[in-house]
Amino acid sequence: MGIVLPAILMQVAQGITRKKPDSAQETIQTEQTELLQQTTVAEVTFNLPVLMANGTTVQMDLEDYITGVVLAEMPADFEMEALKAQAVVARTYALKGYCGKEKHPGRAICTDPACCQAYCLPEEFLSSGGTNISLQKVADSVSQTRLEVLTFHSELIDATYFSCSGGRTEDAQAVWGSEVPYLRSVDSPGEEEAAHYMDTVFFTLQEFADCLQIDKETLSGNWIGDITYTAGGGVENIFVCGKVYTGTQIRQKLGLRSTAFVITAVGNTVTVTTKGFGHRVGMSQYGADAMAVAGKTYEEILTYYYQGTVLEEFAI
């Protein structure tokens, strides 16, 4: 039986210890309270405040919450090692928000996938066609990684993730403008079966001009100018009608799936082909599944996509 301690106690008691310490001196950070030091029961639970879609805040057991995130964020038919990698990433993302960069004052995290992480109740998963076997598989992926997180220099990392890179992930600096040592561009093979590995969208010249808020009449001659690319194969800068845009700006203005795009224009039609889906920084979910199929463990998957990080146990 576990012991549920008040959330306020959890806040002062949290710290990170190495997953496999060689000795007591290996402990990186401990802020154990007197009460926790006296606790002899191994398993305690951690309540996370979660802002639900209806605006209410629910104190949710961390591992139950992570199960709901994995159900919502990754297909349950993915390989077990990929699901375990997703569980660690989701847990790290949630606790990072709880410990520091709170997007929602007083709340750890919300269930909006466009803001924080998607979340699905087990009963919702089952009522929408999920099976009990799949539900158990996801629950196992969470329990087998219980309290495990990723750190860099003993700090929880920004565990960003996305669906599909299109073959190579992106540097954080290329997308968000600031360098993050563990969010570097890496190859991500084996994603070809992903739903949005490659997409093509079409615009009329007028539609294209409207998206960029420019005069359609300027789209004549060689209006697509020089293009530079990022390490991850995304468009860094592109000249359109003599004006420079970043790849991120074009992605936002045209509503593209990624910044890895090619633009061609013939007659009245502008064709934009994209590779990948998402910001492409951090772990590729389809790439993680491909690595798992190839026999990699979840720790190998995680330390590949987040270079230089360490898998540790979050001490509560």
Ligand SMILES: [Zn+2]
């Ligand atoms: Zn949020």
